[in-house]
Amino acid sequence: MTVELLAARAGLARVCAVASAEAGPPSPAEISKAFAEGRPDSLADAYRCWSSLIFTLALRALGNRADAEDVTQQVFVSAWRGRANFDPDSGQLGAWLTGITRHRIADRLAARGRDLRNTEVAAQLAGERPAVQVVDDLTVDRVLIADELDRLGDPRRTILKLAFYEDCTYPQIAERLDLPLGTVKSHVRRGLLHLRDRLKEVTGDDTSR
Amino acid sequence: MTTHLDDDLLARWALGDEAPDGPAADHLQSCQRCAGSLAELRQVLDAAGDLPRLESPPAEVWSRITDELSLDPDRAEPTVIPLPDARRTPNASVRRFRGRALVAAAAVAAVLGAGVGVGATLIVQDDEKPTVQAVVPLSALEGRSGTGTADLLKAASGEQLKVTASGLAAAAGYYEVWMINTDGKRMVSLGVLDPSSAGTFQLPAQLIAQGYRIVDISLEPDDGNPEHSRNSIIRGTLPA
Incomplete structure (x- = not known):
């Protein structure tokens, strides 16, 4: 029991990596609520809690580090600007951010498709499969x-x-x-x-x- | 009203702990909902068979976000800690020396044919078996290869770190285990890692509590320079 308790405490601390001094790290639900209210600290908390998820998603889908960094930046910037559209009662911020990430990744893939069409000789591409533009x-x-x-x-x-x-x-x-x-x-x-x-x-x- | 199969049973089947039989198997044949649930669980397991390691974005992404939004970046700490500059760290050589003492103990054991892992375990002479407090994956830095795990153990003598690595290149030099502080300014060497086996290292008291939570394995050249080579191969962060 002691082992489990100790381990459980370590696990709880991990949920959001960096704790604030007194109260311990805010829970995802607390971050979600504070984010919806537009409290400035909540963006940093959200970033700590979900930036690895978003960056890894973008990195895996796009296969390019610079693009994944751009997408991560866009997701947090647009989430913060559009926070009025986020309803903490309908789900967690993490899920909402994941949705935004998927759209940003899809945009990026579509842009790549356009670039490809613009730069390659059209005739060469005719009949070939179009570039994949959906997130796997x-x-x-x-x-x-x-x-x-x-x-x-x-x-x-x-x-x-x-x-x-x-x-x-x-x-x-x-x-x-x-x-x-x-x-x-x-x-x-x-x-x-x-x-x-x-x-x-x-x-x-x-x-x- | 139809009684559906309970989740626990479906999980056992998905995991292959048990095979469907009897009336439950009959139900599965005829019930779309239960068959669907089982398929979902198998899908999760299939996906889980090849999980990516999560990666954090580099620190500048956060500053780019705060720049774009004109916010104060100090409201958050960077999530990725760059390697501290050992050359500017006060007392680096003193800390380093303590690390060396552990290395020496492990090396003696290795000479005796026990292997570094077993040798290092000898540091702990308590009868009580250490308990595992956390296990974190160590993943390769960009352009490097290798994986590993770091187990944080609690023994009667204090905290220990058990490091296991695989896929590290058989390069010239040796692999060294470091604990880097999340403040990005300080680090401590734990000792030399035999990449073909595991190593267990005693942690100085309060090390984790002071923020030395980033486990870093570097490849060190045989140049006699006790400082970090700045060639980090795999890394992971222990929970706070």
Whole structure:
């Protein structure tokens, strides 16, 4: 129990990497609310909480670091300017930012397609497949799962990371973390269900898919 | 009213812990909703089989955002810490020396044929088995290759860091484990890592609490210079 408690505390602290001095890090729900209210600190909190998710999404979809940096910048700038359109009661800020990211990535891919058409000889391209301009759902799912995994409390987070990133078997995880086999199995099952639910929450109401 | 299969059972099937049989299997055949749920779980597992490592944007992205919005950038800290300049760090050589003492202990054990990982574990002589407090992935910096994990352990003697790496190039020189402070100004060497095995390093008391949370593996040339080569290969950040 002590181990789990200790680990759980470490996991909680991880949710948003940098804590404010007294009160501990604001939760995603608190950040969402403060963001909707336009409190200046909330943009920085949102950036700490979701910039890796957004940058990694853009990087994986676009395959180019400079483009991914541009998209990350655009997402936060346009989210802040358009914060009046965000309703914290209808979902978390992370999901809303993910939606904006998908649109920005799609814009960028479309622009690349145009550039390609402009710079290549048209005849050469005639009959060839057009450049891919949609964001690959599997790529997005993978980044979202990786991000959700990171936000889980321990020991579940560590257990699932060992299972997914390191292909550890149940007995290997149990031995490594010194936990009963049954506990490990149960965390993997519940973790899987949680990841499925979160993925549906983020992607379920996204009309661009 | 139809009773549907519970999520826990579906998760067991998706994970292959159990195979569907009996009335539950019959239900699965005839129920679109349950078959759909099972398919969703399998889809998550398929995707999870090849997860990317999350990467943080470089620090200048935040300043670009605050510039564009004319906000005060000091309201946030950069999320990516650049390598501190060891040459300007006060007491760097003193800190470095402490690191060396640990390296020496590990090296002695290695000579005895025990391997660095086992050797370093000898530092801890308590009967109590260390407990794992956190495991963070170490991922390759741009243009580098390799992965690893850093396990933060709590032993009776204090905190330890177990570092495992794979895919590090067999380059000239040696790999060294550093703890970099999130203030981007200070760092401490923990010692030499054998890239083919794991190494466990005792952490000075309060190190993590003071903000030394970034685990950095560098490739060091055999040039006798005790400072960081500035050639970082893989990195990860421990939870606060």
